[in-house]
Amino acid sequence: MSFLEVRDVHKSYGDTEVLKGVSLEVARHEVVCLIGASGSGKSTLLRCINALEPISAGDIRVDGDVVSGRGVDVNRLRRNVGMVFQSYNLFPHMTVLRNITVAPTKVGGIGRDEAEQRALGLLDRVGMKDRALSYPDALSGGQQQRVAIVRALASDPQVLLLDEITAALDPELVGDVLAIVRELAQDGLTMLLATHEMGFAREVASQVCFLHQGRILERGTPAQVFEDPQQDRTRQFLARVLTAGRL
Amino acid sequence: MSGTLATAAAPEAAAGREHTAPAPVWPAAVLSLVLTALAAVAGLAALASLHGLIGHTGAVAGTLLVLLGAVMLLPVLFPLNALRSGRRRGALLATGDLTGARAAASVGREQAHTGLGYALAVIIAAMLLAFATTNDGAISKTFLRGKFIEEAWRNVTKAFLVNVEVAVGAQVCVLVVGLLIAVMRLLPGPAGRPLRLIAILYVDVFRAIPSIIVLYLVGFGLSLAQVPVVKDLSPMWLAIMALTLTYSGYVAEVYRAGIESIHPSQWSAARSLGLSYGMTLRTVIIPQAVRRIVPPLLNDFVGLQKDTALIGVMGVTDAFTQARLTASNVFNLSPVIVVAALFVVITIPQARFVDRLLAREQNRTGRSA
Numbered sequence: 348m349s350f351l352e353v354r355d356v357h358k359s360y361g362d363t364e365v366l367k368g369v370s371l372e373v374a375r376h377e378v379v380c381l382i383g384a385s386g387s388g389k390s391t392l393l394r395c396i397n398a399l400e401p402i403s404a405g406d407i408r409v410d411g412d413v414v415s416g417r418g419v420d421v422n423r424l425r426r427n428v429g430m431v432f433q434s435y436n437l438f439p440h441m442t443v444l445r446n447i448t449v450a451p452t453k454v455g456g457i458g459r460d461e462a463e464q465r466a467l468g469l470l471d472r473v474g475m476k477d478r479a480l481s482y483p484d485a486l487s488g489g490q491q492q493r494v495a496i497v498r499a500l501a502s503d504p505q506v507l508l509l510d511e512i513t514a515a516l517d518p519e520l521v522g523d524v525l526a527i528v529r530e531l532a533q534d535g536l537t538m539l540l541a542t543h544e545m546g547f548a549r550e551v552a553s554q555v556c557f558l559h560q561g562r563i564l565e566r567g568t569p570a571q572v573f574e575d576p577q578q579d580r581t582r583q584f585l586a587r588v589l590t591a592g593r594l
Numbered sequence: 595m596s597g598t599l600a601t602a603a604a605p606e607a608a609a610g611r612e613h614t615a616p617a618p619v620w621p622a623a624v625l626s627l628v629l630t631a632l633a634a635v636a637g638l639a640a641l642a643s644l645h646g647l648i649g650h651t652g653a654v655a656g657t658l659l660v661l662l663g664a665v666m667l668l669p670v671l672f673p674l675n676a677l678r679s680g681r682r683r684g685a686l687l688a689t690g691d692l693t694g695a696r697a698a699a700s701v702g703r704e705q706a707h708t709g710l711g712y713a714l715a716v717i718i719a720a721m722l723l724a725f726a727t728t729n730d731g732a733i734s735k736t737f738l739r740g741k742f743i744e745e746a747w748r749n750v751t752k753a754f755l756v757n758v759e760v761a762v763g764a765q766v767c768v769l770v771v772g773l774l775i776a777v778m779r780l781l782p783g784p785a786g787r788p789l790r791l792i793a794i795l796y797v798d799v800f801r802a803i804p805s806i807i808v809l810y811l812v813g814f815g816l817s818l819a820q821v822p823v824v825k826d827l828s829p830m831w832l833a834i835m836a837l838t839l840t841y842s843g844y845v846a847e848v849y850r851a852g853i854e855s856i857h858p859s860q861w862s863a864a865r866s867l868g869l870s871y872g873m874t875l876r877t878v879i880i881p882q883a884v885r886r887i888v889p890p891l892l893n894d895f896v897g898l899q900k901d902t903a904l905i906g907v908m909g910v911t912d913a914f915t916q917a918r919l920t921a922s923n924v925f926n927l928s929p930v931i932v933v934a935a936l937f938v939v940i941t942i943p944q945a946r947f948v949d950r951l952l953a954r955e956q957n958r959t960g961r962s963a
């Protein structure tokens with residue numbers, strides 16, 4: 348029984364249809380990677396799953412419960428579904444610690460002391476404990492992204508959505524962030540990630556989906572998709588990635 | 595001087611070489627010399643007129659006048675320096691040192707331009723001084739009579755406390771009401787629509803009506819109509835109310851601009867963490883917006899402070915009313931100058947305070963921009 352189900356989801360911005368019937372299933376403890384060119388709909392799909400964008404048709408279920416459409420408690424949904432963004436989106440007017448504790452204390456009903464203890468523990472895991480009282484602007488991109496991951500984890504989400512979280516980072520900072528994601532995958536956290544890091548996708552993914560113009564053209568294990576792609580589009584995409592030196 | 599420079603520059607320009615000789619300094623230097631001399635003459639003439647007005651000059655005033663005269667002569671030094679640099683440029687050019695000549699010419703031109711700048715400043719100062727001493731000093735006697743200033747300043751300053759109280763009271767109210775209207779205007783969805791419309795109407799109406807008319811209507815109308823509660827308020831509270839009505843419109847727009855300037859990704863991040871719309875606004879968006887709107891907010895607050903000079907129309911004795919009373923008694927406007935000075939004195943520290951707040955904010959968040 349899959350934990351996250353996306354069924355025939357359509358999404359339009361005005362006249363442009365960005366998602367043209369996407370279906371996807373993610374089982375518990377699975378890591379699913381979305382690959383595809385810019386504009387193929389990877390980010391939109393993630394934003395729809397987190398209800399940051401309303402969908403035009405289809406439905407999305409988390410743990411068997413429909414979470415798209417009217418009458419859904421989006422705030423409760425989002426506590427179960429964490430999200431990390433490409434440009435970190437930390438709150439610049441709060442310290443690292445406050446960034447992490449704001450959601451648990453304001454909506455999670457956890458006391459401030461307890462939330463801070465937990466936040467410090469998580470920060471320690473990603474090697475950022477000594478920067479707890481810094482402001483985001485004083486951190487490097489890689490450090491900010493590590494804090495953003497911790498912030499999403501602090502609400503104890505059951506599934507984590509990662510939207511090209513290394514795309515805005517300098518190449519030498521990518522490794523630190525990916526190491527954390529790898530560790531989370533080993534811990535069994537359910538994750539759905541859009542990424543351009545093909546090598547990483549191949550290593551951590553249990554399922555890879557290739558999106559092209561709003562549709563999932565091909566899906567399978569990393570070995571199937573990367574080594575024996577069935578579709579011409581997938582082959583072309585992988586060839587371009589290969590010549591760009593990203594695989 | 596010009597002849598030798600022209601011949602030195604010409605062949606190189608003709609050859610189209612990259613290393614052309616620097617343009618001569620003397621035209622700028624001569625213009626600068628003429629203007630600084632003119633400025634000195636104008637300044638000394640104005641000082642002479644001031645001296646004639648004061649008549650018997652004491653030791654202190656005498657020394658001051660001489661010092662001022664010296665200051666007005668000083669700009670002449672710049673074009674003289676420029677001419678010297680021009681000669682140096684010629685000498686270096688003759689030895690073939692192009693780089694040195696360019697540097698000398700650059701220094702000379704800068705000196706000449708600096709002289710021009712100071713000359714214009716001295717001319718402006720001289721004109722103001724001439725204006726103040728004209729007509730046998732009628733201007734300064736009308737506006738700056740020491741005796742009347744001394745007589746009036748105690749009463750006027752005491753009355754100015756009313757202006758300060760009204761300003762501070764209205765500013766506090768405006769901060770709250772303005773934010774409420776801004777949030778109302780940003781309410782989402784069909785449920786928020788009627789409130790959005792009311793907020794837009796409010797801003798449109800109260801930004802359009804001159805504050806003196808609002809003061810007049812609130813000051814007399816509400817007590818005339820026997821509006822419950824309001825009719826028993828003191829005129830000062832009515833003044834605070836009227837100014838709050840007017841300035842909340844402006845400040846609501848400042849808040850709105852600040853809130854809308856926060857990048858949508860901040861909304862995404864906060865909402866993705868499970869924060870509700872209101873909670874996101876309160877803990878993430880408004881705190882960031884407020885930091886950005888401090889300078890434009892101060893602008894509106896200074897405007898509000900100045901408008902407290904209008905509350906006389908509703909029968910509150912403020913500093914301006916007090917000053918006008920005194921002024922009409924002595925038939926001289928010096929007391930009114932006291933009010934003007936008081937407004938300047940309370941506004942400047944606020945501007946510096948905001949500068950400091952901004953600097954501290956930048957240090958704290960480590961932002962360089």
